[in-house]
Amino acid sequence: MANTSSRTLRLLSLLQARRYWPGAELAQRLQVSARTLRRDIDRLRELGYPVEAQRGVDGGYQLAAGAALPPLVVDDEEAVALAIGLRAAAQDAGEGIAEATVRALAKVVQVMPGRLRRRVEALSAMTVPAGWGGAGGGGLDPALLTQLAVACRDSERLRFSYTAADGRHTERQVEPHRLVALRRRWYLVGYDLTRHDWRSFRLDRLSSARGTGTRFRPRELPAADAAAFVRAGIDQARVGHEVEAIVDAPGATVRQRIGRWSTVEDADDQRCRVRMSVDDLDWAVMALVTLDADFQVVSPAELLDRIHDWGHRLGRVRPAGPAPGASNGPVSTKF
Amino acid sequence: MANTSSRTLRLLSLLQARRYWPGAELAQRLQVSARTLRRDIDRLRELGYPVEAQRGVDGGYQLAAGAALPPLVVDDEEAVALAIGLRAAAQDAGEGIAEATVRALAKVVQVMPGRLRRRVEALSAMTVPAGWGGAGGGGLDPALLTQLAVACRDSERLRFSYTAADGRHTERQVEPHRLVALRRRWYLVGYDLTRHDWRSFRLDRLSSARGTGTRFRPRELPAADAAAFVRAGIDQARVGHEVEAIVDAPGATVRQRIGRWSTVEDADDQRCRVRMSVDDLDWAVMALVTLDADFQVVSPAELLDRIHDWGHRLGRVRPAGPAPGASNGPVSTKF
DNA sequence: GCGGTAGCGGCCACTTTCTGACCTCAATAG
DNA sequence: CTATTGAGGTCAGAAAGTGGCCGCTACCGC
Structure with a gap:
C-alpha cells in the first residue's frame, strides 16, 4: 500500500466517493506529506482527470468531469447495483446501446467477487421479468445473458441445447461471436461447429449453456455486422x-x-x-x-x-360476493 | 503516458476489456519490455487484483474475480449504458439496493464528460418511465434523482419548490441528507433551513431544484436511519x-x-x-x-x-374506417 | 518423451522518479 | 488585513523503475 500507483488509485477513489476534500485530510489518509499530495493531484491531472481546487479557508479538492472517464472505483453495494441495473436495462435496451450494456455487464460481472455475484443472483430473482412478464413473453434469463456476453468477450467455445422454431431440441457447439438485441429480442451470433456455418440463436430458445473451456481465434463474420446478420436471418422467417x-x-x-x-x-x-x-x-x-x-x-x-x-x-368483472375461500388460507407467498 | 501508474491503469483496462492476453501483445501495447510487463502484472497482483497466467503455448494473462473490486475502466458507450441502466433501476429498485443505486449513479454521472451526459439525457428521454408509463403515475424525473444524489453526496445546500400534500407550493432551502426509496417512491430526507427541522420530501412533488453552491457540515439525523425517518413520516399519512x-x-x-x-x-x-x-x-x-x-x-x-x-x-374500439390522415404525413418519429 | 513456447523471477547496472523539507507566492473568506 | 489553504520551485537523499540477461518451470503438440 506504500506504492505510488496504488496511492494514486486510492486518491482517485477518495475523490470519487465524496466531492470536496480538504487537502490536509487527503494527505493524512494517504499517509503522505501535503507536498506529495499536491504532486499526486498533479499526476491525476496529467492523466487527464481534472481535479479542481478551491483555495482559501474551507478550500479543498474536487474531481470534475473531464474529457475522459476515470476508472470507476465502486464499492460492493454499488457494484451489485450496477449489475442489477445493467441486467434490467439489457432486457429492453434500445438497439443502439444494448451491446454496450452487455459489454459493461460482462466487465462488471467478470471482476466481481463470488460473494457479490451471488448477491446479484439473489436480488435479480425478485426483479420484474422482461416487459411486464407479459402473458406470452418468456422472460429472458439474465444470468444467461451475462454468461454469453462473457463467452463472446473471451472467445470461449460454448455448448448449449437449442429449441428450433419447429420445436426440435438439438445440442450445439458454437464459437460465440456477438450478442445482438433486435426487436426486443436477444440473439447470439456464432459459428456453429457441428453445422460448420454461421448461425443466430434466439436466447429464449437456448438453454443449459456452459463453456467448454477452450478458446478460439475469432473468425470473420460474413456480414457487415452481427446485427445485419441476424436481421437477414429473421427477415426470411418473419414472426410476430x-x-x-x-x-x-x-x-x-x-x-x-x-x-x-x-x-x-x-x-x-x-x-x-x-x-x-x-x-x-x-x-x-x-x-x-x-x-x-x-x-x-x-x-x-x-x-x-x-x-x-x-x-x-x-x-364482466363484478364485485366479489360472499367470500369464496376462507381468508385464512394456509398458503401465502409474499413478494 | 510514459508514467508507471498510468501504464498500470492502462494495463488494468486492457485486462478488463478482453479476457486473454498474450504477454507479448500486452508488452507491445504498453511499449515496455516483457520483463517490465511481468513486473506490472506483479504490481497489480500486489494491489489485490488477481491476474492469472497460463503458461505454455497459447498462454496469456487474464483478470480473475478477486476479493476486491478493481476500478472499472469503461469506455464512453459503456458509461452511457451504465447511467441509463442505473437510472432505470433507480426508478423501481428494491428498498435494499436503491441507495447504492443512486450512489453509483451519482458517481458515474459526476465524472462523466458533458457530451456523454447529454447522450444519457437524450437516450433516457426515450426510455420507459416508471412502471410502464402508467396513466396516472407521475414519472420520476431521473435527472432530478441524479441531481439530488449528487447534492447529498457533496453536502451542498439546495433550493427547490415543493408542493405539499394539500397542494400548496412553497419554496424550501434544505441541507440534503439522504435519498430513500420506499414503497416504489423516492424521498429526500434533509434539514429544512426555514422550518429549522428535519423533513422528508417526496421527489415527485419537488421541482426546480438547484444547488446554492454552499456546502455544509452534515448534521446528525434524529432517527435510526433515513429510511426509518421517512417511514415514520408517511405512516401517519397513508396514501395509495x-x-x-x-x-x-x-x-x-x-x-x-x-x-x-x-x-x-x-x-x-x-x-x-x-x-x-x-x-x-x-x-x-x-x-x-x-x-x-x-x-x-x-x-x-x-x-x-x-x-x-x-x-x-x-x-368500443372499431376497425379504422377510411384512412383519416394521409399515410404520407411528414412528421414521423421512429423509436 | 521431447522440444518449443511462454510465463516466473533472480540478478545487475543504470536511470528516473519520488519524497519530504523548506521556501515564497496567490487566492479566498471573514 | 489576516488566517487559511493551495501552487509550485528547489534540493538532496532514498526508492523505484527499467531493460537485459539468465536459468527455471509449466504446458502443448507431435
Whole structure:
C-alpha cells in the first residue's frame, strides 16, 4: 500500500466517493506529506482527470468531469447495483446501446467477487421479468445473458441445447461471436461447429449453456455486422405482428407515452397513427390502453379480437360476493 | 503516458476489456519490455487484483474475480449504458439496493464528460418511465434523482419548490441528507433551513431544484436511519390503494405472473385471492388483466369503476374506417 | 518423451522518479 | 488585513523503475 500507483488509485477513489476534500485530510489518509499530495493531484491531472481546487479557508479538492472517464472505483453495494441495473436495462435496451450494456455487464460481472455475484443472483430473482412478464413473453434469463456476453468477450467455445422454431431440441457447439438485441429480442451470433456455418440463436430458445473451456481465434463474420446478420436471418422467417392503429390523441402525447416502441405519425391535431411490431398482441393492447384515449384498429384483425376479448373480460368483472375461500388460507407467498 | 501508474491503469483496462492476453501483445501495447510487463502484472497482483497466467503455448494473462473490486475502466458507450441502466433501476429498485443505486449513479454521472451526459439525457428521454408509463403515475424525473444524489453526496445546500400534500407550493432551502426509496417512491430526507427541522420530501412533488453552491457540515439525523425517518413520516399519512381481488385461476399460476408485486393466497384449486398495494389503480388493472383469467374485485370500489371504464373503452374500439390522415404525413418519429 | 513456447523471477547496472523539507507566492473568506 | 489553504520551485537523499540477461518451470503438440 506504500506504492505510488496504488496511492494514486486510492486518491482517485477518495475523490470519487465524496466531492470536496480538504487537502490536509487527503494527505493524512494517504499517509503522505501535503507536498506529495499536491504532486499526486498533479499526476491525476496529467492523466487527464481534472481535479479542481478551491483555495482559501474551507478550500479543498474536487474531481470534475473531464474529457475522459476515470476508472470507476465502486464499492460492493454499488457494484451489485450496477449489475442489477445493467441486467434490467439489457432486457429492453434500445438497439443502439444494448451491446454496450452487455459489454459493461460482462466487465462488471467478470471482476466481481463470488460473494457479490451471488448477491446479484439473489436480488435479480425478485426483479420484474422482461416487459411486464407479459402473458406470452418468456422472460429472458439474465444470468444467461451475462454468461454469453462473457463467452463472446473471451472467445470461449460454448455448448448449449437449442429449441428450433419447429420445436426440435438439438445440442450445439458454437464459437460465440456477438450478442445482438433486435426487436426486443436477444440473439447470439456464432459459428456453429457441428453445422460448420454461421448461425443466430434466439436466447429464449437456448438453454443449459456452459463453456467448454477452450478458446478460439475469432473468425470473420460474413456480414457487415452481427446485427445485419441476424436481421437477414429473421427477415426470411418473419414472426410476430405488425400493429397499426389510429389513436384519438395528439401525436406528441402518444409519442411521449409509447414512442419508445412504436412509430407515431401525426394524422391531424387530435389524432395520430401508431405502428408497432410486437411478438405478443397483449403487449400492443396494453400499450394502446394505457394511452387513455379511444382508438381504432387498422390491423391486424386478431388485435381487434383480442381487444374485444379484454373488453368482455373486464366488462364482466363484478364485485366479489360472499367470500369464496376462507381468508385464512394456509398458503401465502409474499413478494 | 510514459508514467508507471498510468501504464498500470492502462494495463488494468486492457485486462478488463478482453479476457486473454498474450504477454507479448500486452508488452507491445504498453511499449515496455516483457520483463517490465511481468513486473506490472506483479504490481497489480500486489494491489489485490488477481491476474492469472497460463503458461505454455497459447498462454496469456487474464483478470480473475478477486476479493476486491478493481476500478472499472469503461469506455464512453459503456458509461452511457451504465447511467441509463442505473437510472432505470433507480426508478423501481428494491428498498435494499436503491441507495447504492443512486450512489453509483451519482458517481458515474459526476465524472462523466458533458457530451456523454447529454447522450444519457437524450437516450433516457426515450426510455420507459416508471412502471410502464402508467396513466396516472407521475414519472420520476431521473435527472432530478441524479441531481439530488449528487447534492447529498457533496453536502451542498439546495433550493427547490415543493408542493405539499394539500397542494400548496412553497419554496424550501434544505441541507440534503439522504435519498430513500420506499414503497416504489423516492424521498429526500434533509434539514429544512426555514422550518429549522428535519423533513422528508417526496421527489415527485419537488421541482426546480438547484444547488446554492454552499456546502455544509452534515448534521446528525434524529432517527435510526433515513429510511426509518421517512417511514415514520408517511405512516401517519397513508396514501395509495389497497387492492384485493378473487382470481379464477390457480394460485401458483398467478403467483408466477404477478407474485412479485402482490400477496397471493390460494382460495381453492381454481381460485385465489390477490392483494396488492398500488399507487395507481391502472397498475392494478394491468396486473389483473394480464392474468388472462376472470376475476372479481373485493376492494376498492374505484377499481371496479376503472375496470369497467377500460372495458368500455376497449369494447368500443372499431376497425379504422377510411384512412383519416394521409399515410404520407411528414412528421414521423421512429423509436 | 521431447522440444518449443511462454510465463516466473533472480540478478545487475543504470536511470528516473519520488519524497519530504523548506521556501515564497496567490487566492479566498471573514 | 489576516488566517487559511493551495501552487509550485528547489534540493538532496532514498526508492523505484527499467531493460537485459539468465536459468527455471509449466504446458502443448507431435
